[in-house]
Amino acid sequence: MSVTFSPRSLTQPGPARTAAGFALAALVLFGLAPAFLSDFRLGLLGKFLCFAIVAVGIGLAWGRGGMLTLGQGVFFGLGAYIMAMHLKIADAQLREDSVPDFMQIAGIRELPAYWVPFTSPFVAVLAILVIPGLLAALLGLGVFKRRVKGAYFAILSQALAAAFAILLVGQQTTGGSNGLNRFRTFFGFELSDPVNKRMLFFIVAAILLLVVAATRQLMQSRYGELLVAVRDQEERVRFLGYDPANIKVVAYTVAAFFAGIAGAMFVPIVGIISPADIGIVPSIAFLIGVAIGGRNTLLGPVLGAIGVAWAQTALSENFPSAWTYAQGLLFIVVVGFFPAGLAGLAGLRRRRRSRTEPPADDVSTEKTELEPAR
Template identity: 80%
Template sequence: MAGVAVAAVLLFAVAPALLSDFRLNLLAKFICFAIVAAGIGLAWGRGGMLTLGQGVFFGLGAYIMAMHLKIADAANRGDSVPDLMKIAGLRELPAYWVPFTSPVVAILAILVLPGVLALVLGLGVFKRKVKGAYFAILSQALAAAFAVLLVGQPTIGGSNGLNNFRSFFGFSLSDPANRRMLYFIAAAVLIVVVLLVRQLMFSRYGELLVAVRDQEERVRFLGYDPANVKVVAYVAAAFFAGIAGALFVPIVGIISPNDVGVMPSIMFLIGVAIGGRTTLLGPVVGALAVTWAQTSLSEQFPSGWTYAQGLLFIAVVGFFPAGLAGIAALRRRRVVEQPAGEVTDKELEPVKEPV
């Protein structure tokens, strides 16, 4: 809890005082990725599910929010359809756009649809005992198929996606005060998500999830269904990703297939791995650090950042599988195991006389 309290102080007091409006908006974008990372930490770090398809749930929440914002902007201008449909010659909304005219329906869809999709997929996959690399490949293929599907839909922008949002539930997005409000909303959601993940991790369910990760068959013999245990973590991660996607849209101002495909899903995973997937705050810190480094270093080294990111991921996975948080934990454990002044075994070894 101390770490969460420190994070809250940094997000709500230090960052707004020190950062400009532009940098604060960038931090809000990074926080959206950190929300996704917190869910991946639960599913992958505690449950052993290598989720390479979180871009699907992120994109689902993002596109629902984007569709509602485009409809609201059109209504404010007195139009019946968004600007991209007017350019295409459409005079009425497609049937699947109509429900998102209502802000209540849009919010409920953001909260429900990613979780429902994850529930259906999870039951179909885990009940058939698909796991490990097969699950990772399947989830990655799902993200690729979702991106291709979006590209082929001109009514939601095709490969260009949806952009140019003017308002957010009645608040102008051009007002700096409202953009700061979005930052505080994102920061508050991150803190709530971390607390929820903490509750799941350190509850009896969290212990059962770790047991399923380490000894699935033994858990089955004890009378539990490992598939149901995995599904809960998978649905929770999808739920968090959908909320993050919905916040991403008004903060960044655009959503396209490039933001929800295979590469974004891998990016989410890299941050979690570097930060430390088995810890509570490791995935969050890792996601914030990686996205900040990508934005900062890619400005100076546009072609070199991708290689640096790959090398960093390989180094962490190969030499520090517990991530940066694992290195810190190892240092603390060594300090506890060897108090100051204690004589080590090496010091007790007899000194060999030269021959």
């Protein structure tokens, strides 16, 4: 009788370990955080979880697919503005007004045509789920089919984020540079109620766990293997009969889908969305968190995004002008000395320990022949 041991099976966490990890995360998010954090700090953590959802998508597209996505602020902004428009319409209906308050100040007496569909909550939610991913799919097909990649793709995505922010600044019907703010309700629930604020935190925490679980399934599937193969040997994958463009488009679309959901939840939690939240600087900030946490891992982007956002808030409270320099220095150190991110340090330690440990005599990582007892 022969038994085959795979090195991959010895390094990947099993189902029990994965279930324990999700259970621990659920305990922290749904039990410990609400018990020990004030309402203000819990709201900040909910904001950080929105950034973590974006980071999971970037980790899939950049870490696994090699696509340096510098324009995730576009898809984040699409989801956020769609949600904000619906909430402003709902608030106006409660006051029995025909248009939101900021439009009345600007002298606009009729709801713009592109606002009208978002009067329906069903249409608004459907648009949040469909429009960012659909736009990403169309852009991806146009870019990847022409084999645009590397720095050219990064510059193109960054230019898209800049153009979207500039477009919003000049639009009075979306609040201009001030954006949309002062939301009163969220699908009928008063946002001023602390209980409803906690409900929002639980919703975004559940979304984050679902996003991580879905991304894990993608990474471990055959598609995940193809995505890594395209990143490392695109021409060889094409020679084997696969279209690398289609594989990239799927990852890019999934990342945009996650960003749109994160933007939609950002609006009721933070209470404002403006062009300053979706331009080049926020898009790069998303990327920095992923790079610091470890773009090739599943949890690295999540922890990196939360850690960077927390550090920004903590340092900004005490040293308002120092955070930009600290962020740049941290990014330079990680990229220059730890290209795999902080999560890569654990893998490096395991590899060093495996080289120092003597090989076991009774277990082979390739193939072990076991003779039946006589």
